[in-house]
Amino acid sequence: MSAIKPIPPVAIEKPKAKVWNGARAIAEAVKVADVDVIAAYPIRPYTGIMNSLASMIANGEFTADIIVADSEHSQFEVVKHASAVGARVFAGSSGVGLAFAAEPIIVTALSQLPVVAAIGTRALDDPGNFGMEWSDALMFRDFGWLISWAKTVQEAADMTLVAYRVAEDRRVLLPHFIALDGAAITHVATPVVPVTKQQATEFLPPYRPPYRIDPQDGPVTKAQHIAPSLIGPEQRKTIDVAQKRSKQVIAEAWKDFAKYTGREYPPFLETIGMEDAEFALIGMGAYMKDIELVASRLRSKGYKVGTVRLRYVRPFPAEELINALGGVKAAGVIEFGYSFGSPFGTGSLYHEVATSLYEADTKPTLLDFLFLGGREPTVEHFTQLAEKVIESAHKKPQKKTYWLTLRGEDI
Amino acid sequence: MSSQVAFKNIKEIPPVDYYTSGRRTCAGCGPAIGYRLISKAAGPNTIFIGPTGCMYVANAHQFLTSPYAVPWHHTQLGGGGAAAIGVASALRTLMLKGKRKLEDINVVVMGGDGAMADIGFSGLSMGLSYDYQRLLYIIYDNEAYMNTGVQASSTTPWGATTTFTPAGKVKPIGNTRLKKNMALVAAAHPKVKYVATATLWPPLDLMNKVHRALNAGGPTLIHVLLPCPKGWFTDPSATVDLSRLAVETGMWVLWESIEGQFKLNYKPKPRKHVREYLAPQGRFSHLKDEDMEKIDKMIEEEWKFWEESAKLGRLVVPY
Numbered sequence A: 001m002s003a004i005k006p007i008p009p010v011a012i013e014k015p016k017a018k019v020w021n022g023a024r025a026i027a028e029a030v031k032v033a034d035v036d037v038i039a040a041y042p043i044r045p046y047t048g049i050m051n052s053l054a055s056m057i058a059n060g061e062f063t064a065d066i067i068v069a070d071s072e073h074s075q076f077e078v079v080k081h082a083s084a085v086g087a088r089v090f091a092g093s094s095g096v097g098l099a100f101a102a103e104p105i106i107v108t109a110l111s112q113l114p115v116v117a118a119i120g121t122r123a124l125d126d127p128g129n130f131g132m133e134w135s136d137a138l139m140f141r142d143f144g145w146l147i148s149w150a151k152t153v154q155e156a157a158d159m160t161l162v163a164y165r166v167a168e169d170r171r172v173l174l175p176h177f178i179a180l181d182g183a184a185i186t187h188v189a190t191p192v193v194p195v196t197k198q199q200a201t202e203f204l205p206p207y208r209p210p211y212r213i214d215p216q217d218g219p220v221t222k223a224q225h226i227a228p229s230l231i232g233p234e235q236r237k238t239i240d241v242a243q244k245r246s247k248q249v250i251a252e253a254w255k256d257f258a259k260y261t262g263r264e265y266p267p268f269l270e271t272i273g274m275e276d277a278e279f280a281l282i283g284m285g286a287y288m289k290d291i292e293l294v295a296s297r298l299r300s301k302g303y304k305v306g307t308v309r310l311r312y313v314r315p316f317p318a319e320e321l322i323n324a325l326g327g328v329k330a331a332g333v334i335e336f337g338y339s340f341g342s343p344f345g346t347g348s349l350y351h352e353v354a355t356s357l358y359e360a361d362t363k364p365t366l367l368d369f370l371f372l373g374g375r376e377p378t379v380e381h382f383t384q385l386a387e388k389v390i391e392s393a394h395k396k397p398q399k400k401t402y403w404l405t406l407r408g409e410d411i
Numbered sequence B: 001m002s003s004q005v006a007f008k009n010i011k012e013i014p015p016v017d018y019y020t021s022g023r024r025t026c027a028g029c030g031p032a033i034g035y036r037l038i039s040k041a042a043g044p045n046t047i048f049i050g051p052t053g054c055m056y057v058a059n060a061h062q063f064l065t066s067p068y069a070v071p072w073h074h075t076q077l078g079g080g081g082a083a084a085i086g087v088a089s090a091l092r093t094l095m096l097k098g099k100r101k102l103e104d105i106n107v108v109v110m111g112g113d114g115a116m117a118d119i120g121f122s123g124l125s126m127g128l129s130y131d132y133q134r135l136l137y138i139i140y141d142n143e144a145y146m147n148t149g150v151q152a153s154s155t156t157p158w159g160a161t162t163t164f165t166p167a168g169k170v171k172p173i174g175n176t177r178l179k180k181n182m183a184l185v186a187a188a189h190p191k192v193k194y195v196a197t198a199t200l201w202p203p204l205d206l207m208n209k210v211h212r213a214l215n216a217g218g219p220t221l222i223h224v225l226l227p228c229p230k231g232w233f234t235d236p237s238a239t240v241d242l243s244r245l246a247v248e249t250g251m252w253v254l255w256e257s258i259e260g261q262f263k264l265n266y267k268p269k270p271r272k273h274v275r276e277y278l279a280p281q282g283r284f285s286h287l288k289d290e291d292m293e294k295i296d297k298m299i300e301e302e303w304k305f306w307e308e309s310a311k312l313g314r315l316v317v318p319y
């Protein structure tokens, strides 16, 4: 760099792209984040992340302690307490593994410990099923965890760095899940531009918890049993406030991330073709790539179709969603998570979208499309459902919820 | 590894307490007396981990006071084993990476019998398989799930009545499972440096064992029998006497395994009949004489193995 030129705020390093699957890309991000303690337990499809980390540590690529736990319950207990002592930590799981660890996962958020964990989304048993569903991750919607959802391997890796930055921010101090659609992200190799060690160090300040469990910090008593009359609701309110504050912190973090890496992301919603859209397809995760393709094909046929992709489910970007959908006649939620017996038999994401839209001045017709049980949808399915959304704008739909079943008769 | 004695007589007990006032345990609570002695022996550079149970719930107070003068963190009922590994791993890694000053810090889990012998069994076993130093698992064994109102655990003795194993017309004995021996289980883990049993008697035995454990150079476990007036239906003033009777009747065997070397700490001579221990306890009041005889026989049989172990200097499994 020449000395006479004005020095830009940050000189963006441009490392060469690697071909990595999601598991490897996340592991590389954990490495440059200088994580101290990792706890592992095997379950598909997230396992590859831990395999990669274990071999990096074994080969001296970075220094961290990797605990081979006896269960997911122990796995999440290990990282929760390591975090309380002041270590930066990483864990992860999938499907029934998350269900097994529900107890420590929940208390981690309610204790405000900034654990970062990856979820390779997977169908819950029974019957055992390697397919992808969202119900494992969405189980933890309500307890204070921040939850982001990646569309690409690149985004998954980048989200990992941003997750540490947001989770550990003193205004937030909440744990963070990064959801990766099972197989579609975890196992698919694509070109990825790595975050360099230097970028990570500049972007991510060291983790300094306010009250460490460490004799150096004096006799801190943490998570003591309490009297509801004294601080019951007040303690819950701190989580609520932290979730609300996280919105600004997330926006700042992604802006800063672009400054250091040159990769820009809209913080909460990725919208394509929504400026003049009459029809919207709403979803998240890896299949949005196919859904965006379907929307652009329909556009070329003259239908004003746009897509809205949620990058975060917690905090849920309700205002952004209302704005994006203003002027839309009909919209469809495309999702992989169920909520049996729910209003109209709709899925978990639909509830979030519908609740947001209840506050909107104009409400589009809203349909729900459920892809359950792990069967992979195709571009053909997405095309059919988009046509249903278009049709619903002028012809009252027979029902709200459509399924992909054995013969595909519902869609 | 030593069998060193840190506290030779009562005068050598440090006056400072790290488990103090600000709690609401029952009068005569054995686990609370144990906590006080254990924390004295461990000293100020200690982190305590408290799985749910009486030593969590009853050690809190509705006015948010804390009895702990050292760092303390709650963990879930089944989380003791893993939580300690998280703490130990964080300390070691942060020191290794130069993120924290090098220092000896004790990590002590105070887990109940339910927490460690039942729901947290798997995590405890995981914890005992690692090599972190100054890591001590205490099982404070009051022989039931006391905080939830006296339900049987896998360390409840044969013949005790609990709310889940009440003695009744058709089931006159109460609990018919045999007490799980957690010290033996711990000793079966090859990385474990020190395993011991203890109770509140003889005085100083518990404190010296805590000291030995923390200096043993690896993961350690002490299984401590601690009477609970509420769940045992005993007089609050009888807690220490019952600890003594448990030892003198042979019902509770005091031993240590120091890097695999077995040491019998106390042999009652002559052994008192178990009736002396059982009779003052309401939880055994339904037992007939023949039931007490049966228990005494079981003790007699079991002691053959302890004596054999003492002779060989290594553990012989008694069951």
Ligand SMILES: Cc1ncc(C[n+]2csc(CCOP(=O)(O)OP(=O)(O)O)c2C)c(N)n1
Binding pocket: A103, B052, B053, B054, B055, B077, B078, B111, B112, B113, B114, B115, B116, B142, B144, B145, B146, B147, B148, B153
């Ligand atoms: C996962 C879970 N299950 C059940 C409980 C309810 N519970 C609270 S305290 C307790 C008793 C624990 O017994 P023990 O470990 O022997 O400790 P003690 O109460 O006897 O001191 C139980 C079962 C809980 N807190 N968490």
Ligand code: SF4
Binding pocket: B024, B025, B026, B027, B028, B029, B030, B031, B032, B054, B058, B142, B146, B147, B227, B228, B229, B230, B231
């Ligand atoms: S119930 Fe037993 S263990 Fe619990 S506080 Fe009372 S005496 Fe102590």
Ligand SMILES: [Mg+2]
Binding pocket: B112, B113, B114, B140, B141, B142, B143, B144, B145, B146
């Ligand atoms: Mg108990």
